[in-house]
Amino acid sequence: MPEWLNALPKAELHLHLEGSLEPELLFALAERNQIALPWADVETLRAAYAFNNLQEFLDLYYAGANVLRTEQDFYDLTWAYLQRCKAQNVIHVEPFFDPQTHTDRGIPFEVVLRGIQQALLDGEKQLGISHGLILSFLRHLPEEEAFKTLEQAMPFRDAFIGVGLDSSEKGFPPRLFERVFAKARSEGLHAVAHAGEEGPPEYIWEALGLLKIKRIDHGVRAIEDERLMQRIIDEQIPLTVCPLSNIKLCVFEHMGQHNILEMLERGVKVTVNSDDPAYFGGYVGENFAALHEHLGMTEAQAKRLAQNSLDARLA
Numbered sequence: 353m354p355e356w357l358n359a360l361p362k363a364e365l366h367l368h369l370e371g372s373l374e375p376e377l378l379f380a381l382a383e384r385n386q387i388a389l390p391w392a393d394v395e396t397l398r399a400a401y402a403f404n405n406l407q408e409f410l411d412l413y414y415a416g417a418n419v420l421r422t423e424q425d426f427y428d429l430t431w432a433y434l435q436r437c438k439a440q441n442v443i444h445v446e447p448f449f450d451p452q453t454h455t456d457r458g459i460p461f462e463v464v465l466r467g468i469q470q471a472l473l474d475g476e477k478q479l480g481i482s483h484g485l486i487l488s489f490l491r492h493l494p495e496e497e498a499f500k501t502l503e504q505a506m507p508f509r510d511a512f513i514g515v516g517l518d519s520s521e522k523g524f525p526p527r528l529f530e531r532v533f534a535k536a537r538s539e540g541l542h543a544v545a546h547a548g549e550e551g552p553p554e555y556i557w558e559a560l561g562l563l564k565i566k567r568i569d570h571g572v573r574a575i576e577d578e579r580l581m582q583r584i585i586d587e588q589i590p591l592t593v594c595p596l597s598n599i600k601l602c603v604f605e606h607m608g609q610h611n612i613l614e615m616l617e618r619g620v621k622v623t624v625n626s627d628d629p630a631y632f633g634g635y636v637g638e639n640f641a642a643l644h645e646h647l648g649m650t651e652a653q654a655k656r657l658a659q660n661s662l663d664a665r666l667a
């Protein structure tokens with residue numbers, strides 16, 4: 353990666369902590385927790401990171417998360433991510449975690465949260481990285497389950513800045529979660545949601561109109577709807593775009609076809625993020641580098657993208 357890209361101060365606003373679980377740590381945690389894995393070794397697991405769509409990735413991502421059991425595991429996961437951030441001059445992070453992925457396996461909410469929170473606090477003290485944690489609901493599960501998760505989270509209200517919506521997009525539109533988002537907002541939490549990754553522009557309209565989100569996660573399909581483009585430009589609603597993720601999950605065929613710089617030049621407040629770096633081939637720095645290599649991103653454009661990420665912080 354060019355040094356000038358690495359040196360730019362950046363914020364990461366779209367990162368799933370469970371998606372930062374590198375195969376080496378996955379195997380180490382499996383051994384520590386005495387869990388048998390379906391993959392022979394790290395190389396075999398890495399070789400399985402070939403996806404045709406979001407769902408194929410999610411199936412592996414949830415299987416991988418099964419090794420996370422103790423508070424120390426969640427601490428180690430988060431700490432490893434923060435070390436990567438430090439190395440790439442990511443000075444602020446607003447990561448997601450998926451409580452339901454863990455509570456549905458019998459891991460107490462508090463165990464998950466305490467491990468993540470302690471690492472984030474240590475990251476602030478020891479690495480100088482500020483943070484705001486976002487609790488994400490799994491949209492393939494019923495809204496009732498999201499309500500239960502929000503209830504479990506409320507004793508730890510101060511540990512979060514907001515709620516998000518992730519997992520399988522198609523067939524699970526934002527409107528299914530209108531009530532639980534209203535409840536979260538009434539508690540003073542910010543709202544964000546994945547929309548327009550695989551799903552149509554209509555899902556972005558719903559996320560804005562019904563969930564009243566402050567940022568759109570992905571949102572690359574907004575470009576198919578001119579009226580929607582005008583709104584997100586006029587209101588400067590940030591998009592947390594994840595270029596390497598979009599290629600790995602076949603949202604675009606090649607990086608050369610990605611629309612992030614076209615959006616930037618049209619005045620959309622786009623940002624660069626890694627989504628699930630352990631699975632998609634890189635952290636924020638590698639995502640910037642790919643835009644430089646395949647789309648000819650200039651230094652001026654990189655600076656605007658990095659500044660957008662700092663401007664779009666919620667914490």
Ligand code: HPA
Nearest residue numbers: 368518519520546627628
């Ligand atoms: N989309 C939806 N859900 C997710 C993703 C994503 O890119 N990564 C982790 N959960």
Ligand code: ZN
Nearest residue numbers: 368518546627
């Ligand atoms: Zn995501």
